[in-house]
Amino acid sequence: MNLTKRCIAEAIGTMWLVLGGCGSAVLAAVFTAGEYNIGIGLVGVSLAFGLTVMTMAYAIGHISGCHLNPAVSFGLWACKRFPSSELLPYIIAQVIGAIIGAGIIMIIASGQAGFELIGSNPLATNGFGAHSPGGYSLIACLVTEIVMTFMFLMIILGATDSRAPKGFAPIAIGLGLTLIHLISIPVTNTSVNPARSLGPALFAGSALLSQVWLFWVAPILGALLAGFVYNSVFEPNRDTVRELT
Numbered sequence: 001m002n003l004t005k006r007c008i009a010e011a012i013g014t015m016w017l018v019l020g021g022c023g024s025a026v027l028a029a030v031f032t033a034g035e036y037n038i039g040i041g042l043v044g045v046s047l048a049f050g051l052t053v054m055t056m057a058y059a060i061g062h063i064s065g066c067h068l069n070p071a072v073s074f075g076l077w078a079c080k081r082f083p084s085s086e087l088l089p090y091i092i093a094q095v096i097g098a099i100i101g102a103g104i105i106m107i108i109a110s111g112q113a114g115f116e117l118i119g120s121n122p123l124a125t126n127g128f129g130a131h132s133p134g135g136y137s138l139i140a141c142l143v144t145e146i147v148m149t150f151m152f153l154m155i156i157l158g159a160t161d162s163r164a165p166k167g168f169a170p171i172a173i174g175l176g177l178t179l180i181h182l183i184s185i186p187v188t189n190t191s192v193n194p195a196r197s198l199g200p201a202l203f204a205g206s207a208l209l210s211q212v213w214l215f216w217v218a219p220i221l222g223a224l225l226a227g228f229v230y231n232s233v234f235e236p237n238r239d240t241v242r243e244l245t
Contacts, residue, residue, distance in 0.1 A: 006064040007089050011097035013056040014068045017049070018101030018199050022124035024048035025189075026109050045124075046181035049190070054174025061170065069193040070094055071219035075153035078227025079235060091195070098199030106203050123200035125208045126191040126215045134186040141188045142218050148180045149192040149222030157230040191215040192222075 024045050031039040040048070057066045065082075067073045070091045076082035105123060109115050117123065120131045128141035136144075155176035159169040177192075184190045191197045197215035201208045 001063055003086060003089055007093035009060040009064040010067060010090055010093040011100070013060050013064070013066055014094045014097030014195055015101040015104075016056055016097075017052040017068050017193070018098045018196055019104055020052035021045070021049035022102065022196070022200055023105045023108070025124035026105055042185050043182065046178045046185065046190075049181050050174040050176075050178030053177050054170045057170030057173060064090075066170075068094060068097075068195075069219075070195055070216075071149050071193060071223035072153065072156060074220050075149075075156070075223030075227040078224045079157055079231040081157075094195040095198060098195035099202060100199075102199035102203055105200070117204055121189050122204045122208070124189060125200045125204045126189045126197045127208060127211045128188065128214060131208060131211055132187060133189055136187045138214070142214060144184050144187045145191055145215065145218035146222040146225075148184050148190070149219040150226045152176060152180055152192050153223045153226030154230060157226065158234070161234070162236060188215070192219050194219055 024040060025048075028040045028048075029042070029045050031037070053066070053068065056068060060066050065076070067076065067090060073082060073087055073090045073094075077084060077087055102123060109123070121127060121133060125131070128136065128138045132141060156169075156173055158164060159172040159176075180192060181190045184192075194212075194216040197212050201212045
């Protein structure tokens, strides 16, 4: 599969991740029907993010590897499973997909009477300090994002190892992302994905956009660390692979 087609797949997949994950937070986390609260809440949003990755891993894993995330691309590169020449095209495609996904959410959400971009995390943005859902400090958010992304990449690298059971990687990866959200939504609203953070922030205003740097630096650091650790300690000798399935 040529690089252009793989980048298109990455853009579509990342759009789905943002639309499914952030969209569930914006549109369905808190929802009432009459006197009943039937919103999906924190648990539902966490599961939605995991489902986006799992479904796309089965849909495009055999096409692009289903990274959907600049940090994943960097982690696979650090583990010598992804060529450096393709890092920038993949990241550009992921960012474009995230912006499209966030734009779709904005269009849908603004169709409701009285919709406004208010609160500390409009459009499911990520943040620290005043923009942390639980009011966590910059350092706490930095550590959270590094550790969560490190573990996300360890799950990805282990589940896609040539010695791992075949066909189950998307399930492990999707459930891993669900668990990460269950842990860290109160802290940072969970990024572990620079593209996912940038897309909604572009629509949410300068205050949120000014904090996006953390959600590029921390996830990429965590991913690089995981890639180097896995390659040094656990990786078998084999040719470069791209697939997550």
